[in-house]
Amino acid sequence: MKNLTLLDKVRRGWMPPEVKEVAKRESITPEELARKVLEGKVVITRHQKRFLGIGSGLRTKVNVNLGTSPVNNNLSLELEKLKRVCLAGTDTVMDLSTGGNLDLIREQILRKSLVPVGTVPIYQAAVLAVSRHQAISRMKPEDIFDTIEKQARQGVSFITVHSGVTSRVVERLKRYPRVMSVVSRGGAFTICWMVANQKENPLYEQFDRLLEIARKYDLVLSLGDGFRPGGLSDATDHCQIEELMTLGELTKRAREAGVQVMIEGPGHIPLPEIAANVLLAKKLCEGAPFYVLGPLVTDVAPGYDHITAAIGAAIAGWHGADFICAVSPTEHLSLPDVEDVVNGLMAARLAAHAADLAKGNQNAWKWNQEMERARFRRQWKQQKRISLNPEKFEKLLKKGIFPPDNTCSMCGQYCAMKLMDTSLR
């Protein structure tokens, strides 16, 4: 009985406490939520004693990426980022570290995080291969599975696995060359190994072994898109769709095994292709929660990619994406500092809110209308209290000086709202 996953329990018609808790927070009935978990349209992940639902009909969630790199390995900086983004309302974090003592870093993040923590275990397996065997291509399949199990045991909530990177897609990549080739690190590590060893991707070939580990720890699998486009020109191409179809097949197998699954999506997509990308992911992957990175809608604006990503994320969310990975302003340039990750998170959160309004989420509309009323009445303290980032609100409001209520901080006597107050009364 110990080994039943959440999906197993719901299938037996039980109503586990995590379903009740999430349903309450999302203002839907536990029965409706249980049905969505059963259908795979919602996943519920946990961290310590807290539960988080991601998927159709729920508030759109946001993730922030953290982690060291070989060129910037500073654990205390990453822990400071973690603290700030938890306070600033992220729903999850992912630890993408590749520099320093990875087990220790993960342990610290898991201990201090207030939200579920995801990882990409192939990163650690690749780092291990380089330190033990001097090349990613010499990575052992054994090491990949051992790393996954170790991270699951440590308490990671969800993991990205690039199981859709198959020999068939690599063949397609040769037939349909891209401007940007492959920009997913997990995808590139895997392809590098496959090409050098002339073998199939172990995370595809031994997918059942992966499912066994996932069942054991009731780990949510986030099926990664190794072929996500890295530039607008590569969007929605043969490689991307071939991989997505494979992810759809793996989704079915995972569900049959009682394992919850999310699907990861692009990347860089021109505006008119975003809706089709969401539709395809939902159709081909049986309605599984869709987790998008951006999508960025132009490539020319380094330094502003939190904005280009927020544009794409709002549209993707509106059309059904359930989970948004924040992009920081330094994306494509350098590793972000604390302010950068907070700015990226805020852009993702406002995009998620715009999407929730578009989805007709009642809690989102209640919040928005509260702000409209407070703004029309020029109630500055109330506006601050309910604004996305109250700290930023106060900072920009004339250097923290609150005008009296009913007074405009900008137009003075020429305030439109004040004039209308008196004119039409």
Next chain:
Amino acid sequence: MKNLTLLDKVRRGWMPPEVKEVAKRESITPEELARKVLEGKVVITRHQKRFLGIGSGLRTKVNVNLGTSPVNNNLSLELEKLKRVCLAGTDTVMDLSTGGNLDLIREQILRKSLVPVGTVPIYQAAVLAVSRHQAISRMKPEDIFDTIEKQARQGVSFITVHSGVTSRVVERLKRYPRVMSVVSRGGAFTICWMVANQKENPLYEQFDRLLEIARKYDLVLSLGDGFRPGGLSDATDHCQIEELMTLGELTKRAREAGVQVMIEGPGHIPLPEIAANVLLAKKLCEGAPFYVLGPLVTDVAPGYDHITAAIGAAIAGWHGADFICAVSPTEHLSLPDVEDVVNGLMAARLAAHAADLAKGNQNAWKWNQEMERARFRRQWKQQKRISLNPEKFEKLLKKGIFPPDNTCSMCGQYCAMKLMDTSLR
């Protein structure tokens, strides 16, 4: 002959030099552009010896608002903003000053601007009424027309006139109350005057008189939306559509008189209503260039409204909006400083670029693909050179240190693109 407007000339089958110049810059034929000017789908405005085309089939343009207010009257700050936004690639500026010596401020801005300058003459007329008669409601219609003519004579390129604010719309506002009433200052000044004097809007009633002035100076009219929604709940309502239909009728009359017209649009709109708003504006106003402020897609994010506006602007542009008014991060909070207006401009420019890609603009795709190639090759100096804001690029690139080409500034040896370079060769 002196008094022929550009529209008159094109109607006679002439090919004025401004059409040739704009066509060349936009990579379309002069004949095609002349046809669009004739149909009213493109307007050409000028500043000193430079011409700017705005409308269908051309690059999406951006405007930055400048100007003093009674609570913040600092001309040198506004001139510094002007200088910075001209360097940072704005296509036009609007002087919205309401504090200080308005004629002098405008004169300075007109002299120093490198781009066409727009104004909202009703602001000066209202300020004048308050100083002469102690109330906006005591404004004389004469003063409105005199102000318009004075500003046109001074060399303003285009003006916003709220001619669609009619008694019929004010009646509708009473029948269909809004959360935010009227948030357009020009709209509120006009309604305040109309209600107090129990009279029709002079800029509607005496529209022909306005057209005479516009003809005389070949001034482009930007028909303002006094009833633009100030919060998502008020979007796409009876008031807004009634006003838009009036603007459509006035567009026809202006064109018959040889006067070029743009239409201004909202405002605050939920994501799913943006496309319909653009469609309606284009349909009801005979394809006139559509000039949008935002639209903002959520109200809860003061401090980040350059981002909420960029989301709406990208979608509006994709669906056919031609001209985007930048929104600064301090919108709804305080008057922007120099950095704020530059940040607002950059967000608007990247939204415009995303929209141009969606519109299939060939120049936009060329630029984007150049960046994709430079990024894949990790050519850092080339990326900087062609990026939206090269200064920002350099600042965020590890504090200005350029990595060698082919080297990743973030992932080091774990760079996906580098791995792909070697794996698939």
